[in-house]
Amino acid sequence: MNMYLNFEKIPNQYKIKKEIIQNQFLINGKLVNWKGDLSPVYSTISSNKKYNPTKLGEIPNLGKKEAILALDSACDAFDKGKGIWPTMKVLDRIKAMENFVADMKTKRDVIVKLLMWEIGKNLNDSKKEFDRTVDYIYDTIEAYKQIDRDSAKFQKNSGINAHIRRGPLGIVLCLGPYNYPLNETFCLLIPALIMGNTVIFKPAKHGVLLITPLLQAFKKHFPPGVVNILFGRGRVLATPIMETGKVNVLALIGHSSSANALQESHPKKNRLRLVLGLEAKNPAIVLPDADLDLAIKECINGSLSYNGQRCTALKIIYVHEKIKDNFIKKFSKEVDNLNYGNPWDSNVMLTPLPEPNKPKYINSLVQDALKKGAKVMNKKGGEMCENYIYPSVLYPVTKDMQVYKDEQFGPVIPIISFKDINEPLNDMAESNYGQQVSLFGKDTKTLGPLIDTLVNLVCRVNINSSCQRGPDIYPFTGRKDSAFSTLSVRDALRSFSIRTFVASKDNDDNNKIIKDLLGSKKSNFVSTDYIL
């Protein structure tokens, strides 16, 4: 199978004409020149006839010293609560964010191009990732305005006046994933910043160069030290930062093993708030009366959009015995009809995998399943080249297979058939994960009680559709090893802040002080100004 394209076939605007040599990092409002080692950044997409990864550029390979400098810079900017940013008027923080996003929008083309090269996301989805992130920032601004409006008042209870708002938590360490290196990272970074926290941010391993066009905008629109951006290895940089005990929030989208290790290295765990989006193994359950064409379409999308490299991807499909033959036959045919190509090619769903070892790993899952009694049900399943492995539809999958246990995060679809609905329900209850489920069927007598159980096993039950995070206004979370804290536009603002308030006994002297504070506008916190 020819799974890479020639340089000549790459449209001119998407060709890599010049490597990006990123030799700066952002600390204390300065783009510091790095004189040490640089690490190469490669794309698994080939620019030549003979397969060869394409070098896209270089990034600093920073060490512990720079990590601690970034932490100190974030601590100085927070300045024990006295910093410009945490004490600033809400409206002024919002203005800074609006200016940032205005600059960010001018970088759309270069970031979309880098999304395609660095992580192999197709053109449409890369554009969607950028636009969705910009929308998220505007929605966050609106949600914060509403939170601020709701708190532009005093309450009185038991003779005590109270002015209650949400305040920042302090220092946030922010680590994002490779599959949504812009969107998911910014879904942490933006609410953390706007609530008045100061941040140390390390981009994901893949999808790192695409952050570099934004460094100037971060430097320009936020006070020094509010955003610090490091490049290098997560373990080398994040561990010493956590060991100081100065981090107040660990915001991480990635694997629970990294989250646990980092949490462990914090000496005062009770002080550490966690905002985590972790792994999942979302199942589809296809009931005997399901609309088969619809279920197949949704399961294809759910399991294979961005090659299954989404935490919300369908990673296991349970099909009722009565319809399994028909389902598997049609599903396998549809999988074989999917196009593989480079991200900018038209109508491609399947694109190069950004992790060089991924095809080999997915193949090991397939081989293990074959050894233990499964079959590859589609003709193209398992065909490999240097940067891809064609999706395999595996059936019958059993619990001893690695593909049943692992979050595969790639193009392989395990299918299990069931007679009794308790079989998938028990598996879900035993599973380490609890993010979402897709339920396909029509009969409300069956669906009703099933929904009542499923909502207690996961955090979103999708009726006759694949799992997904959006719309971002809805809560995104999970049980067990799948998440900690809830993210949505509004919930994220809550996750990165704490309720804090000013209380005063209701007497003439105190009331005069409060009135004077409100009239003189000497405090940014004690304010009933209404943001329109």
Ligand code: G3H
């Ligand atoms: O990787 C997990 C993402 O949050 C999934 O988001 O459902 O919009 O692809 P999505």
